Amino acid sequence: MSKHDARRHTMVEDVCVPKHLLSTAKFDSPWELKKWEKSLPENDRVPYTLARSASQKQSGGLSRSKSLGGLARSASLSTLRVPRRPDATRPRSNPPALQLWDEFKKPAPLSPPLEQDEPITPIKETAVHASPPLSANSSDTFASQRSSMEDVYEKAKLRKVALQRKYWVRLLFEISFYTFLILFIYFVLIGMPLWKGAVWWLYWVISNKFVIPGGWAILLGLAFLYAFLPLLILFEKDPPAVLVPTDADLEKQVSNAENTALLIPCYKSAQIIGPTLDAALKIFPAENIFVIANGNSETPLDNTEEVCRPYGVNHLWVPVGSKIVAQFAGCYAAKGFENVLLIDDDCALPPNFPVVSNRLTSSVRCIGYTIKSVGPDSSKGTYCQQAQDLEYKMSGIQRAFFGMLGSATFPHGAISLWNTEFLKQTFNEHPGFSVSEDWFFGDACRRLGGRITMCSSVFVETETPSAVFFASGGSRGGFGEMTVFKQRFKRWNFFFVIGMYYDLKYILTSWKLGWWEIGAKLCVFQEVYETLIYLLAPFVLPISFYVRPSFCGILLGATIGMYIVNVLVFNEIHLRLKKERIDWKVLILYYTFYKIALTGINVFSCYWSLYKYARYFAKRHPKVIEDEEAIGVVLSLERDVEIPTIEENVATTVIPQDADANRAFKRLTLTRVEAPPITMDETRGLWL
Known part of the structure; x- marks a missing residue:
């Protein structure tokens, strides 16, 4: 076994806890007693009073020295744990999985009379986020994992039934929503001829109270602060x-890479995953990399697995077409790692990429990385891609600033580093929407009391759309759009309006970051401020130009000029120091018009999303931990027993064939590909 394998394997034997041990639990109230009994699985649920009386008949409590006999009779489950990589020194014979499975289901007998009555802490209600911290000397038992996920799966099935809406209810919801919008537009905004609506009163205020200078001053002041x-x-x-790495840098990098799993969710990515893996293998060992292909099919949609096989990385097929479900399954497939790095399938990690997991603390729970836009084969790409490059880098410095001040709103969806157990907790708060999942990760992280900071020492490459409105063709793989309009109008901006609800809820109700909340809320308020501008722009701008055209034209030009100065300063100081300057032609001739077009896209996308909310929310959406399919694929992974084989250097899985195992859920397929022996080139700091 390699050095980095040994450090992640426990040396403590995992055992089942007999029921009579639970009977010695102490409770402070009948409510706690009832809660404890309900937390047990159905097949193991025993009333506490009966268990207690049975224990008292044994004339005494428990002695740790004499209870080993009872514990020995409980089936040891350490052999059921999934090994990370088959060890060549171990025998290749299959473990008696079925015998252990049957033994596990048998109720444990009562212990013989013991000397002391030593109370045991009652078992709390299990949940997805209740997993204990991972360490080199401790691990979850297979029994507790199975019991926990079985319980969550049963609850998810009930939740699915509760969330179902009949067709006529969904239709009525859509009609009611559209009716409300029409009535709001007429009776509130227009009002004529019944009464004067809000648009008329806005015109009256601007024309009679002359608030244009004051309003523009406020807008310019906030824009200046957030920009500069x-x-x-x-x-x-x-x-x-x-x-030329130093010994200290190399040691830290190796240690951080060993304890971090790289999760790459992808959809039809056979054509683009190769370069991503080439770059990743210079940072991480092959066994740390998990390619998580997904789609609404029992079998893979393309040959991504065949592409991954020569690289020796782990490949998962998740039969649910959702990026967030793929990430959810990946967290449990990589449960032996302390941290996880999430990246998109088109992200190329630079050779000197720093795995800064040492920055994760009790308060900093997520670290984002600054990113850059590139064209095919890491080229600069079109003017549109270079404009996006400048936009991404400016966004990176803003997030880094707010991360220092308190917390960034959310990390870039292309790449982020998380503590594994905390990321699992965020799935309890994440609403489960398949669009803008990275934004909701940030919202859940902050509400759970986790700060989001940035690592800005490198720019991670990600390929972006090649045109704003019209592209000449081609494919970026999966859902990779070829135009900025399609990418942002239909996906990125979909939750702009509903996001104000989550932002205001966070600003008013969340205070778990302590003093860091001040900076975090300033960052979150920026999103509310920008969305309000997008919503009010179709009313305020036409009225303002109608009332005072010359004055508003001057102020609008001043606003555009302020942002041009901001870009020039950023390009000539910040990007020059990083040797990442943008070409002057892009800055002067293209970027300004690109931002104006982008503003128009943002404005119209807000109103388009309001129209689409009727159909989207007519169907109720479960959280990830309430999604029967998501829990099902994870439960299939938890129930599987991996048995190493030599055939084709691929580790397959064998599933215990008991009645309980025959589930109707979709089954995740995990293929652990045997890579050549991994060594570390200490002179270059690379995994070979």
Whole structure:
């Protein structure tokens, strides 16, 4: 077994806890007693009073020294744990999985009379987020995992029934929503001829009260603060080059990479996953990498697994077409790792990429990375892609600033680093929407009391759309759109309006970050402020130009000029220091018009999303931990017993064939591909 394998394997034997041990639990109230009894699985549920009386007949409590006999009679489950990689020194014979499975289901006998009555802490109600911290000397028992996920799965099935709406109810919801919008537009905004609506009163206020100068002053002031305050900081220094790392840097990088799993959710990515894996294998061992292909099919939609096989990485097929479900399953497939790095299938990690898991603390729970836009084969790409490059880098410095001030709103969806157990907790708060899942990850992280900071020492490449409105063709793989319009109008901006509800709810009700909340709420308020501008722009701008055209034209030009100065300062100072400057032609001739077009897209997408909400929310959406299919694929992984084989150097799975195992849920397929022996080139800091 390699050194990094040994550090993740427990040396403590996992055992089942007999029921008579539970009978010695102490409770402070009947409510706690009832809660404890309900937390037990159905087949193991025993009334506490009966268990207690049976224990008292044994004339005494429990002695740790004399209870080993009872514990020995409980089936040891350590052999049922999924090994990370087959060890060549171990025998290749199959473990007696079926015998252990049958033994596990047998009720444990009562212990013989013991000397002391030593109370045991009552078992709390299990949940997805209740897993204990992972360490080198401790691990979850297979029994507790199975019991926990079985309980969550049963609840998810009930929740699915509760969330179902009949067709006529969904139709009535849509009609009611559209009717409300029509009535709101007429009776509130227009009002004529019954009364004067809000639009008329807005015109009256602007024309008679002359609030244009004051209103523009407020808007310009907020825009100036949000645009120029982030420029007070600089990007971090570049990490050491891979050819000349110091011993300390190399040791830290190796340690962080060993304890971190790389999760790559993908959809029809056979054409683009190769370069991503080439770059990733320079940072991570092959066994740490999990390619999680997904789609609404029992069998893979393309040959991504065949592409992954020569690289020796783990491949999962998740038969549910959802990126967030793929990430959810990946967290449990990589449960032996302390941290996980989530990246998109088109992200190329630079050779000197720093795995900064040492920055994760009790308060900092997520770390984002600054990203850059590239064209095919890491080229600069079109003017549109270079404009997006500047946009992404400016977003990176803003998130880094707010991360220092309190917390960024959310990490880039392309790449983020999480503590594994905390990421599992966020699935309890995540609403489960398949669009803008990264934004809701950030919202859930902050509400759970986790800060989001940024690592700005490197720019991680991600390929972006090649045009704003019209593309000449081609494919970026999966759902990779070829135009900015399609990408943002239909996906990124879909929750702009409903996101104000979550932002205001966070601002008013969440205080778990302590003093860091001040900076975090300032960052969150920026999103509310921008969305309000998008919603009010179709009313305020036409009226303002109608009342005072010359004055509003001057102020609008001043606003555009302010942002141009902001871009020039950022390009000539911040990006020059990082040797990432954008070409002057892009800045002067293209970027301004690109941002104006983007503003128009944002404005119209807000109103388009309001129209689409009727159909989207007519169907109720479960959280990830309430999704029967999501829990089902994870439960199939928890129930499987992996048995190493030599055939084709692929580790397959064998499933215990008891009646309980024959489930109707969709089954996740995990293929652990045997890579060549992994060694570390200490002179270059690379995994070979």
